Amino acid sequence: MLAVLFAAGAPAQASAYGVSPIGSFQYSWEGVTIKVPTGCLLSHTVKGDGTRVDSENVGTDCVGPGYWWGGFCNYQFSFERYDANGKYYTATRFPVVNKCGYNLFQSLNQGAILKPGRSCAVLRVNGVERARQCHNILK
Helix, strand or coil: CCCCCCCCCCCCCCCEEEEECCCEEEEECCCCCEEECCCEEEEEEEEECCCEEEEEEEEEECHHHHHCCEEEEEEEEEEEECCEEEEEEEEEECCCCEEEECCCCCEEEEEECCCCEEEEEEEEEEEEEEEEEEEEEEC
């Protein structure tokens, strides 16, 4: 898994950005078989300080074959939370989008206090998890 993390320069603000590749796959939707080649990434940004999360963003970025011949239909994004022991405790799931698209984006401005652990952005296509990108949430 490819992950790139950046820390903000301001001492009181901590942010993280990372990407995970979306592997090639195929699925059927409304009677059509859709093949998604390589070339797409799931990106995830967390902005906040310590366990306070002010906002999270999730999106897909596709280039080359993934842009020209891919696409995601019947997709859903979610943010899933896990405590420091790796136990799932909550999620924010966005509605399933019953259309097709490329270079998708969803944002959550929450101002929430999370437990120390991880926050993961997840992409599901046709109900199947296709990519996940996580960041640690520390005190």
